[in-house]
Amino acid sequence: MKPLHEKVALVTGAGHPNGIGRAIAQKLAEQGATVVVTDLEQAAEDMADAVEQLKALSGDAMAVAMDVTKKEQIASCVEQVQARFGKIDVLVNNAGVGLGSTDFTELTEQDWNISLQVNVVGMANFCQAVIPIMQAQGGGSIVNIASLAGLGAIEAIPACYTASKFAAIGLTKQLAVNYAKQNIRCNAVCPGSIVTQMHKATLEFIAQEHGISVEEAQQHEDAGIPLGYSAQPSVVGDAVAYLASPAATYVTGITMPVAGGMSPGI
Numbered sequence: 636m637k638p639l640h641e642k643v644a645l646v647t648g649a650g651h652p653n654g655i656g657r658a659i660a661q662k663l664a665e666q667g668a669t670v671v672v673t674d675l676e677q678a679a680e681d682m683a684d685a686v687e688q689l690k691a692l693s694g695d696a697m698a699v700a701m702d703v704t705k706k707e708q709i710a711s712c713v714e715q716v717q718a719r720f721g722k723i724d725v726l727v728n729n730a731g732v733g734l735g736s737t738d739f740t741e742l743t744e745q746d747w748n749i750s751l752q753v754n755v756v757g758m759a760n761f762c763q764a765v766i767p768i769m770q771a772q773g774g775g776s777i778v779n780i781a782s783l784a785g786l787g788a789i790e791a792i793p794a795c796y797t798a799s800k801f802a803a804i805g806l807t808k809q810l811a812v813n814y815a816k817q818n819i820r821c822n823a824v825c826p827g828s829i830v831t832q833m834h835k836a837t838l839e840f841i842a843q844e845h846g847i848s849v850e851e852a853q854q855h856e857d858a859g860i861p862l863g864y865s866a867q868p869s870v871v872g873d874a875v876a877y878l879a880s881p882a883a884t885y886v887t888g889i890t891m892p893v894a895g896g897m898s899p900g901i
């Protein structure tokens with residue numbers, strides 16, 4: 636029997652076909668979970684495609700268009716999942732934004748607000764909506780997608796992103812402590828350089844700043860990764876599938892780098 640047989644998993648920010656969220660949803664479905672994908676309304680078509688692919692893997696799936704910065708939309712999403720599947724065993728907070736200037740003095744209030752609202756408060760609000768369900772069920776697994784930039788400060792990353800990911804890790808650890816006795820595990824995965832649209836935008840920015848090509852920016856980044864390359868989103872899916880599974884029953888409060896050995900900086 637597959638490790639996540641009869642489990643219901645919800646993944647936020649899982650609309651984009653080449654994003655980390657979609658790869659996580661796929662891995663969880665491959666492990667037998669019924670997966671709920673959520674993302675912004677603009678990703679509705681991509682989510683409909685995802686549902687078809689996920690159904691083919693594990694039998695059933697569902698999509699909910701919603702914004703993680705809207706508490707009432709989180710509540711409505713969780714209600715819809717409860718009405719349809721009656722439980723949530725795994726919550727993966729993957730939705731995230733990477734924006735703002737790498738020049739700290741140029742960061743705007745809006746850069747800070749959006750970064751913190753999506754990457755931290757949205758994550759916290761989703762946990763708050765799902766934890767009572769997990770408590771009633773006798774347990775569950777929460778996996779928060781932070782970043783290597785949540786473990787240390789890395790060059791060419793906006794301060795609002797780094798600060799938001801440090802906060803995501805703080806939230807993860809606090810929830811791990813608070814709910815361990817109720818068999819709710821809470822862990823963070825910290826991706827390094829993963830090939831997605833967000834990563835492409837970062838490379839384009841670095842290339843522009845340094846007057847080099849995107850390929851040269853990629854080569855420079857890869858040179859700082861001990862394994863020597865930027866990875867596909869599926870590597871993050873594998874880490875999440877492990878943390879969500881019974882194989883990780885005794886694992887809570889960890890921050891797992893998935894970064895090819897890359898250093899998180901200072």
Ligand SMILES: NC(=O)c1ccc[n+]([C@@H]2O[C@H](COP(=O)([O-])OP(=O)(O)OC[C@H]3O[C@@H](n4cnc5c(N)ncnc54)[C@H](O)[C@@H]3O)[C@@H](O)[C@H]2O)c1
Nearest residue numbers: 648651654655702703729730731782826828829831833834
């Ligand atoms: N790509 C990398 O190298 C990398 C490295 C470290 C961490 N991460 C983290 O991994 C996660 C996924 O990133 P990705 O690279 O796949 O980028 P991505 O832009 O493809 O995915 C982010 C997803 O979040 C969704 N989203 C954004 N704001 C939202 C909101 N308010 N409500 C609901 N959904 C929202 C987007 O629509 C998108 O589908 C993010 O949390 C990111 O910070 C990525």
